[in-house]
Amino acid sequence: MSARLLICLIVCVGESTGSGGPVTAIAPGDDFSLSCPSSTGQDRWEGPQSDNTMRVNLNKTEYFLIKDFKAQNEGQYVCLNEKIKLEMKAAATNDESVLFRASEGDSLFLFCKDLISSSLNATWSWRPHSSDQNSTLQPDSAGERLHFRNKDNDFSLTISKVDWGDSGRYECQRFSSSSQYKTFFEVVVVRARADPQQLTEGDDVTLQCEISHHLPNTRLYWINMQTQENFPNPHQLRNVTLGQRNWVCAVFIGSKLKALFPLTLNIYQHLTTTRSTPATHYENMGPGLFQKHFTLISVCSVFSFLLLVLIGAVYWRKKTKEMMQSSSVNDNITYAAVNFRQKSERMQSSSVNDNITYAAVNFRQKSETPAVPFPEFSSNSVSKCKNSGHVEEKEVIYSSVKLG
Structure with missing residues (x-):
């Protein structure tokens, strides 16, 4: 009996006699909140900061919430003249915790856990809020989301990725041959959402905070994290603006803050062509819409480039064809160089017809020099050419040889 009393003296909430303020012991995994009212509403709690703490202002009171208490949250917290020191419990007691958890993530x-030296056995039971039947939770029958400890009288339970159906009352019962201890947990699942989820600036949206089970004196508020204004749940927001992205659903039981659930609205800006604010348009554009714009611009650029390449190729081919045709227009013409000479006397005597003019025709391709018309030749002109000692070769386009 004395050992149990000693444990209670260590782990239970105590009041310090020094100037450090009261000492409060918090069980690992529990939530704890502090409130500091002030005339201006600007006073804040000072103390250890970590990634599992949040704060909001409501009616000139700052609320400081520690979610899932850990060793890093131990220390002294001060606001104005109020001081409090938080420590972590070393063992569980016969108390009850109320925990609110989001249904996503x-x-x-x-x-x-117990610190007594004798070995204990433990059982976990669960009664859903939607049923009056208790279910026994065992390691061999639990799913992958449930993890049990069973070492050195530590029987703690972890539930990963909380689901809407996990809402209910959990009980950890520890017992030995001479004693029995119980710890209770009331678990409520919360779902904070916006309808619709995708918004454009100027749209209307409804903020809805749903809880799986309503405990007595439960109150829900929506708080704008930029202006610190608060509204009852649900809250309809008209003509939404880009400055209204960040909200939080606050859960109170009476005057005590129990949970905060952030919600960020996906608000996109209207597409505009205003020249004075092009940077603002893209800076406030959501990642999905910006990606679509970038893809469209890229496709248009590639299409324009391919069109220019195609037009250039067609023009180059047409130009090349015209040049080839102009350079080969006269290649199919055969030219002849005709050398005329007078029939010899010997041949004249043996010839039957003296009126026949013989011509020796040598054919050659057209030279690179411009062609000139072939002149008419007579016998006199032939003799002149012969007497001059050389035959003048001229390029002709057409030639005609008459016999007889």
Whole structure:
């Protein structure tokens, strides 16, 4: 009995006699919140900061929430003249915790551990909020989301990726031959959402915070994280602007803050062609819409480039064909160089017909020099050419030889 009393003195909430303020012991995995009212609403809690803490302002009161308490959250917290020191519990007690968790991505740690030297046995049971039947949770029958500890009287349970159906009352019962201890956890699942989810500036949207189970005195608020304005749940937001992206659903039981669930709205800016604010248009454009614009511009650029290449290729081919035709227009013409000479006397005597003029015709291709018309030749001109000692070769386009 004395050992149990000693444990309670160590782990239970105590009041310090020094100037450090009261000491509060928090179980690992539990949530804890502090409130600091002030006349201006600008006073803040000062203390250890970590990635599992959040703060909001509501009605000139700053609320500081520690979610899933860890060793890094231990320390002293101060706001104005109020001081409090937080420590982590070393063992579970016969108390009850109320935990709110999001249905997407959150995990849950249910602390169940004793420090007594004797060996204990433990059982976990669960009663869903939608049923009156208790179910026994066992390691061999649990799914992959449930992880049990079973070492050195530590029987803590972890639930990963909390689901809407995990809502309910959990009980960890530890017992030996002479004693029995129980720890309870009331788990409520929350779903914060916007309808519709994709927005354009100027649209209307409804902010809805749903909880799987309503506990007595539960109140829900929506808080604009930029202006710190608060609205009842659900909240209809008209003509949404880019400055209204960040919201948080706050869950209260009475005047005590129990949970905060952030919600970021996906708001895209209207497409404009205003010259004065081109940078603003793209800076505020969502990642999906910006990607579509970039893809469209890329496709248009590639298409324009291919069209220019095609036009250039057609023009080059046409130009080349015209040049080839102009250079080969007269290649199929055969030219003849005709050398005329007078029939010899010997041949004249043996010839039957003296009126026949003989011609020796040598054919050759057209030279590179421009062609001139072939002149008419007479016997006198032939004799003149012969007497001059050389035969003048001239290029002709057409030639005609008359016999007889």
